Amino acid sequence: MTQFNVNLQSPIEYLKGVGQQKAELLKKELGIFTFNDLLNHYPFRYVDRTKFYKIREINADLPSVQIIGRIIAKELLGEKQGRRLVAQLRDETGTMELVWFQGIRWADKMLQPGSVFIVFGKPTEFNGRYSISHPELELYNPASRKQGNLTLQPVYSSTEKLKQSFLDTKGLQRLQYSLLEIAANIVVENLPGYLLEKHKLLRKTEAIQQIHFPLNPESLERARRRLKFEELFFIQLKLLRNKLLRTGKYKGLVFQQVGDYFNTFYSEKLPFDLTDAQKRVLKEIRQDTQKGVQMNRLVQGDVGSGKTVVALMTMLLAVDNGYQACMMAPTEILARQHYESIKSMLGEGFITIALLTGSTPKKERRKLHETLQDGSLHILVGTHALIVDEVQFKNLGLAVIDEQHRFGVEQRAKLWRKNTVPPHVLVMTATPIPRTLAMTLYGDLDVSVIDELPKGRKPIKTLHLFESQRLRMFGFMRQEIAKGRQVYIVYPLIQESEKLDLLYLEAGIEAVAREFPLPDYRISIVHGKMKAADKDFEMQRFVKGETQIMVATTVIEVGVNVPNASVMIIENAERFGLSQLHQLRGRVGRGAEQSYCILMSGNKLSREGKVRLQTMVRTNDGFEISETDLQLRGPGNIEGTQQSGVLDLKLADLATDQHLLHEARQEVIQIFEEDPDLSNEKNRLLREYFIQTSAGISWNKIS
Incomplete structure (x- = not known):
């Protein structure tokens, strides 16, 4: 392949120094198929080679040192497994040892007495002498750009298999050098000149050079800023x-x-006064549904903030205008809870409402289909069962999707197709999402936030107790049960795990049964491996107050509403993510009584575990918790982000690059306001980007 037809999509095997065998490894181990993939395999850290140590300056606490010295002697010591090569390295301040237990033949050949090397590695001390085992070596040649005078040396992620084929950090550096020699001819600028100038950004080719082999920390920072901006801008x-x-x-x-439906409900049936936040969100929805444009609104609200009432009132608005409405939830438990909750608020004979799940009997299902098609069924609540082809609405005007991150894009799109004119879409989530993540995951939706709890709700008190305080926890449970309250105990596992030393559900049930024996106490047990009917039976016993304690796994994270339950105990709380802890805590605090969340943990906590539990004790604010969660775990691990398809970020960090994200978003908003179909010459590169990445899109639809 000549240089003239080489481009970013050229297969990696055509790069000098790769070949078929190494190409297969790069594809399999790192997902590097093309020149572009290799260019985007950025270093994950840099070794600062600007400092050179003298031998007398070394101490064993240093993570690594770089020394220029002369080999003055070498010898082979020991036999068989104990065989090793020891070389003496000297500078003007002293002597130290370099040791090899592997690769002895290679090192012996390279280490010619009298040769001067740049030596890099982790120093260790034994009997007052310093040594480095298996150091990195470079023949000292200050004239060569490729050697020791690099100021910041890139370190690339590799694997054991790659290292065996000499594709360790050094090997990957060599490949990047080969590629960067032709980069100027194949890397194409994809940001318009006016943006580079306005935001003082490096050109693409220079940014790529400097991200791999920066001249200094300032150059690296400028390269990172340019490439991060580009990532966030195109999202x-x-x-x-x-x-x-x-x-x-x-x-x-x-x-x-x-x-009439909306007004009658508001004036006669609403069980409590709406909060200002609920009123604000309803007003935003009302404005959306009058524009003649399909509404796509995300309503974020903490656990118990009253999203269901907002959803119900929006559905009544649809019915008032002659349309049907549906509400889709990810689990049967949650769908049933919404159905029961809405039914109790509406009362009998006010409006027709039905529930459709996988376990709805055939006879009931047939009748339901008929009433849907003739329009006499106003509101349908259900699970994924709503999106099957047989479910046909007469006139669907609104689709409410709860906990939408649990549904795929295709599943949501099926609801759109239930009407000739796509229905308005209201998406709800009780998982508070940090602002930066919301802008990235839901940047195409309008976002509303319900940031107030209904009046009369008392904030949940959260305590952290260690295993040694278990008797105190049992005593507190007895006090609350004696007041007529109910208690949840949640465990992370069903059966004992050899890998994780956790209190598991089965042992937990035994311990609780010993402390709270029949007939004075009754216990419900719920976990994911139970049959749906058994699970539902146990749940209902607890809901009706027939049992005082529910021992469960995290299946109760969503979809259980028992106002009388006032205590949530989470075992091995340090093993749960912040978002999950917050969701579990939200199962209590649903009545007027004071509620409590007790986080039980072992005595040894990691730094992250400690931060998570301290955050839970300190605040009930879901948005503050989500920000901490983002910083601890990164965006890729926040619930629901993996399937979003937009978080393939190689450099940008949503926890720390909020300002840059805001800058990029504002720039895009301004571009589309001035030039919605990107027809201006100054936006030619952006238009080309869409032609390349979105084949078949008809741009005249948006002009």
């Missing part, structure tokens, strides 16, 4: 273009009136 460009396409392409149903 926002895609998201906001999708929003523009949707609002241009899909005409929305118009909900012109607030009618």
